[in-house]
Amino acid sequence: MEQYAEDCVHRSMPFREPHRGRAAPAEYLRWSFAGERVTDVRFCAPVVGVDGVAVAEFRVLAEEDGAPSTLAGCVFVRFDAAGLAVETRDYRHTVEGRREPEGALFFG
Template identity: 40%
Template sequence: MKTVEAARRWRDTWLRAWPAQDVDALRSLYGEHAVFRSHPFREPRLGPDGAAGYASWAFASEEAPAECRFAEPIVDGDRATCEYWAVVRSGGSEQTIAGVSVIHVDDEGLVAFQRDYWAVEVGRRDPSDDWGR
């Protein structure tokens, strides 16, 4: 599978699975030896179960379906980056999460490595007009 196809599949799956909290759909994106880093300073989660475990942990604090959007992935070789923007309800209030995922895919189109960079702001924030470009 070409990287651009794998990156779009990753984006489309996260776009559907995050609001639905569909951990199994997310698990299917990651290769057996995948390394998943939800933040540069956290310990990595390993393999499909590690990525799914992170998602389960993160979803546990969400009190309503996330409102999320993902930009078109930018692809170079076996790497892709994708911006995301989400509003979640947690702890009784809305929070906006803006981030970027960097993924490396293997020959089968599965994520071999994912690293996320993100920021959280209390309240609902709309993205800027140039978001996702």
């Protein structure tokens, strides 16, 4: 978790309380996927913008109770001058079955 600043803030949903601290993103992911068996994860190359902000699309194939599902979304990350993540935010959607995101910009 050294890639996160000590006071990192992760927002997993727009109206949910943020997860705070260096360990919070990993704790959140363990909680999120506790009932699932993740079989494949893909991230695109990030798009890096101004002010230390990067964005990347992702896709997760998983199984819950033997039923396949696909989660796809974007993660936004703001880095400090030392290159540590100080703020992260996810937007995502889940569907039943195995699917590739329609019109995904960066998966090839």
